[in-house]
Amino acid sequence: MASIKFNFSKLQKIYVDAWERKDPTIAFEIRIGAGCFVFMMFLSKEDTDKNDRLFIYFRNIETLHQIKLYGYHLGGNFEAYISAKEEDLIRKELRLQGRGNPFNFNEFLNELNESIPQFLSPTTKGETLRNTWEYIKDDMRNIIDEADRTILIGLKKLPEKSRPKDKTLRKLYLYINGCDNDISDFIESIKERNITLAWTNDPTRTAKTFAQLLTDFSNMQ
Template sequence: MENQKFNFTNMKNIYFEAFKNDQTIIFEISVGRGRFLFMMFFSEDDRESKDKLFIYLRNTKTIIKSKLYGSHKNGDFLIYINNTNREKLINELQLRRGKGDFNFENFLHELNNRIPNSLSINTKIQKFRENRDAIEKLSIIDEENRTILIGERRLPKNKKPKETTLRKLYLYTNGSVENISELIRLLKKANMTIAWTNEKTKNSVSDLREIINRLQ
């Protein structure tokens, strides 16, 4: 069977929404018994993941990575599904043998129809934390071995904070949604980023309010 082409057209709204904010898309769709975590990362720093769609299959704990084609601004999110990935998607559904006919094309349309129109920062943080082990394998965070927060850092005027660094707040802190959102807003406003280390020190920060209070 040739690679199957499909257009996830309903990605358009959340793509534009994310493009203006954190250049990050992450949401989960349930179809039958299958749980499909869709992810896109497309900031200037996301060189490895640019124009790629990641689908984490939560039952089978498998990640599908596929290039996306077409003009996303025009609503085209074209994917070519090979036989291997087709089988992975079907296996995630955990279908019972002999229970009716299965149409793969209809299944793809059902996935597309269930793509949300908007994503809250709350949803994104929740999904990052629920799937940290899988997300850590995608190379979408900066300095992956440094996961202990040590504070804010000023950037040169010709630099701006990397989304690949700020995303680590979702994964490696216990801060509330409100505190993470406020901290990221303040960091961007002040053209600052956050520094991380790979070992506990007396300078490590456990409460995001410490940094927020210094920046306010």
């Protein structure tokens, strides 16, 4: 089939909210029929080319796929060119292969778009990432900074001209035990103070707990 131009316009609200909260990570799942579609966007001011990438993980067929989005996203334009490859992945995820049941692909895309949540809680985001990361981490190593460093060892005040990297901060959702709402608020707070996180891959080091991290942050103020 020829490519279909489709606008995932319902992403706008949570996209804008992610930037406003200074926690630009989007992750949620949509269940339609037999299919489970995990939507993810990893936004970043330091890697602006990644702000146009929509990652979809198809749970049933355990496949990660990336779609390029075009248009002014803050204005509600998330236009994608959907090809036969995407349609085939969707059919497989819905387990429609080999069946004679009628399937209107355009109607399905509209249903998928309408199913995008208009509010994304930190809990939903955190749980979605943790439930999915083990299956996609090898393909997503450029989404987080220093992917091999997963032991959190503390906070680091940055020089005036430097800024915390979203690629470093979003690792909190993956490797720390804490309330996701608190993590989201904490990320916003340390960014305002120009503080980042220090990670290591040294197995002899003891990882900080979230409670210790909060105490350290309080002592830095």
